[in-house]
Amino acid sequence: xxxxxxxxxxxxxxxxxxxxxxxxxxxxxxxxxxxxxxxxxxxxxxxxxxxxxxxxxxxxxxxxxxxxxxxxxxxxxxxxxxxxxxxxxxxxxxxxxxxxxxxxxxxxxxxxxxxxxxxxxxxxxxxxxxxxxxxxxxxxxxxxxxxxxxxxxxxxxxxxxxxxxxxxxxxxxxxxxxxxxxxxxxxxxxxxxxxxxxxxxxxxxxxxxxxxxxxxxxxxx
Amino acid sequence: xxxxxxxxxxxxxxxxxxxxxxxxxxxxxxxxxxxxxxxxxxxxxxxxxxxxxxxxxxxxxxxxxxxxxxxxxxxxxxxxxxxxxxxxxxxxxxxxxxxxxxxxxxxxxxxxxxxxxxxxxxxxxxxxxxxxxxxxxxxxxxxxxxxxxxxxxxxxxxxxxxxxxxxxxxxxxxxxxxxxxxxxxxxxxxxxxxxxxxxxxxxxxxxxxxxxxxxxxxxxx
Numbered sequence: 200x201x202x203x204x205x206x207x208x209x210x211x212x213x214x215x216x217x218x219x220x221x222x223x224x225x226x227x228x229x230x231x232x233x234x235x236x237x238x239x240x241x242x243x244x245x246x247x248x249x250x251x252x253x254x255x256x257x258x259x260x261x262x263x264x265x266x267x268x269x270x271x272x273x274x275x276x277x278x279x280x281x282x283x284x285x286x287x288x289x290x291x292x293x294x295x296x297x298x299x300x301x302x303x304x305x306x307x308x309x310x311x312x313x314x315x316x317x318x319x320x321x322x323x324x325x326x327x328x329x330x331x332x333x334x335x336x337x338x339x340x341x342x343x344x345x346x347x348x349x350x351x352x353x354x355x356x357x358x359x360x361x362x363x364x365x366x367x368x369x370x371x372x373x374x375x376x377x378x379x380x381x382x383x384x385x386x387x388x389x390x391x392x393x394x395x396x397x398x399x400x401x402x403x404x405x406x407x408x409x410x411x412x413x414x415x416x417x418x419x420x
Numbered sequence: 421x422x423x424x425x426x427x428x429x430x431x432x433x434x435x436x437x438x439x440x441x442x443x444x445x446x447x448x449x450x451x452x453x454x455x456x457x458x459x460x461x462x463x464x465x466x467x468x469x470x471x472x473x474x475x476x477x478x479x480x481x482x483x484x485x486x487x488x489x490x491x492x493x494x495x496x497x498x499x500x501x502x503x504x505x506x507x508x509x510x511x512x513x514x515x516x517x518x519x520x521x522x523x524x525x526x527x528x529x530x531x532x533x534x535x536x537x538x539x540x541x542x543x544x545x546x547x548x549x550x551x552x553x554x555x556x557x558x559x560x561x562x563x564x565x566x567x568x569x570x571x572x573x574x575x576x577x578x579x580x581x582x583x584x585x586x587x588x589x590x591x592x593x594x595x596x597x598x599x600x601x602x603x604x605x606x607x608x609x610x611x612x613x614x615x616x617x618x619x620x621x622x623x624x625x626x627x628x629x630x631x632x633x634x635x636x637x638x639x640x641x
Binding site: 214216217218219220221241242243244265266267268269270271273274277278281282285293295296297299300301328331358359 | 435437438439440441442462463464465486487488489490491492494495498499502503506514516517518520521522549552579580
């Protein structure tokens with residue numbers, strides 16, 4: 200498939216715990232230069248990112264219950280409310296993977312819907328951490344997200360054993376419904392890999408190598 | 421140094437995001453059998469752990485802003501309040517490592533003190549994630565924790581590039597004051613390693629291999 204734009208797929212991501220304000224500023228400036236869809240930053244960097252990006256089209260994406268997802272739902276809700284107040288436009292939450300292992304499907308669904316209720320029309324992505332899941336669990340989570348009010352299913356935090364795989368995204372693609380979208384993230388470091396996910400039907404890429412990917416993309420145009 | 425007890429040093433730890441209630445129950449039962457100091461669990465497992473341990477001497481330890489520490493202070497406070505309500509006795513918080521890189525020492529100190537204010541006489545441990553720090557930053561954080569109202573400085577989350585090192589603990593030992601204690605955690609998997617930290621003056625060990633360590637400890641008595 201020929202791709203005419205690449206920038207709009209990219210959540211320009213810096214979630215390292217030792218990231219500084221200077222690095223976040225640079226991330227935001229790069230995102231404006233390259234017209235990326237969003238910057239994806241930790242909650243303590245939302246306010247600063249919004250300040251820099253307020254007059255641009257670049258969205259501020261943040262993470263909730265990240266990266267383990269083993270927080271109480273109430274804490275995830277609080278963190279979401281606060282990030283919304285601080286100016287976040289998109290919210291990438293991590294599911295409670297233990298609940299999935301225990302087949303607490305209703306709890307998984309309600310938590311997703313509780314968070315979506317807080318953010319209204321803002322975008323909610325549900326990180327399922329595929330490196331911890333069986334193929335069957337990936338299928339089940341795709342069905343739960345399809346049934347939920349969330350907007351996206353997302354493969355990975357980037358902080359587990361491995362990130363996105365084409366195999367996992369294929370399972371998502373085969374089981375997704377209700378216009379839910381897919382975000383692939385973790386370990387996508389070059390244009391060729393990025394394109395292979397887009398060819399599969401992914402709508403968003405969470406990458407820290409956005410600039411390298413754009414440079415390679417421009418070369419092949 | 422001869423060690424007459426080992427169990428009292430151990431926070432019996434299970435922080436994997438895919439841990440199930442059944443595994444947490446087992447962790448708590450093991451902790452009672454071996455008379456460990458505490459179980460260390462994610463916030464979503466505090467209530468269950470307290471239920472099982474309420475009539476025992478085993479404390480419930482949980483983690484706050486874990487493992488990245490890049491949450492807003494307000495969220496860390498909320499998570500602490502909720503864990504306290506749910507029965508946690510000890511709280512292992514992660515500092516905002518970015519703040520340390522930016523030399524925001526006052527902010528680091530106030531965040532620690534805000535959390536300690538919430539939990540009163542309960543124990544607060546401050547995780548500094550040594551794998552991300554220079555020796556000088558380890559020294560600075562040891563001084564900040566010494567000045568704070570926290571009870572412990574703790575080396576690692578177990579979710580970063582590496583866990584505790586003897587070198588880092590030596591730096592802590594050389595710079596600690598005001599009766600603050602040290603918890604070593606991450607990568608301590610056998611009795612010999614555990615003993616080497618205790619010989620250095622560590623007061624607590626965060627380990628998932630508590631039972632293996634106890635078996636080896638008993639053999640050498």
